[in-house]
Amino acid sequence: MKRSSSIGKSLVIALALVLPVHSAKSAAPAKDQGPINVELPPILAPMVVANRLENYAYITIALTPAARDKVFAIREKVPFLQDAILREVNKASIVKSDDPKTVDAAALKARLMVQLNRILPPGTVADLKFEQIVLTPVQPQS
Secondary structure: OHHHHHHHHHHHHHHHHHHHHHHHHHOOOOOOOOOOOEEOOOEEEEEEEOOEEEEEEEEEEEEEEOOHHHHHHHHHOHHHHHHHHHHHHHHOOOEOOOOOOOEOHHHHHHHHHHHHHHHOOOOOEEEEEEEEEEEEEOOOOO
C-alpha cells in the first residue's frame, strides 16, 4: 500500500512540474516591441564661424535601428561610429549659414548618415536623432 501512495505522490509532483511549463509554451509568443534606440556617447563639436571658433555644441545622438535584430550590430561598432562622427564634425562647420549660433541639424544629419552607412552594413540604421544639443561658449560671455 505504501508503494502505490508514493507513486501517486510522484505523479502529482511530476504533473505539478510539467503543467506550468506546458501552459507557458502554449501561450501566445510575446509580440516584438519594435526597434529601440541606441544612444551614442555624447560628442563635443566645434562651431566655427569665419574660421574662428565661436562655441562648442554638446550633442547627444540616438540611432534607430531598421529592425530590433540590428541593435547588436550598431552597439558592436560604437567606437568606430564615434570616431567617424568626431572626424566629420571637425572636418567642416556645423553651423547654419544664416544663424551662426545654431547647429544646422538637417545638414549635419545628412553628413553623419553618410558616415554611418559607410561603417555599418546597408539597412542597419533607419534614423539618426539629435536627442540633445547644448551650446557652450568658448569663453564666458560678460
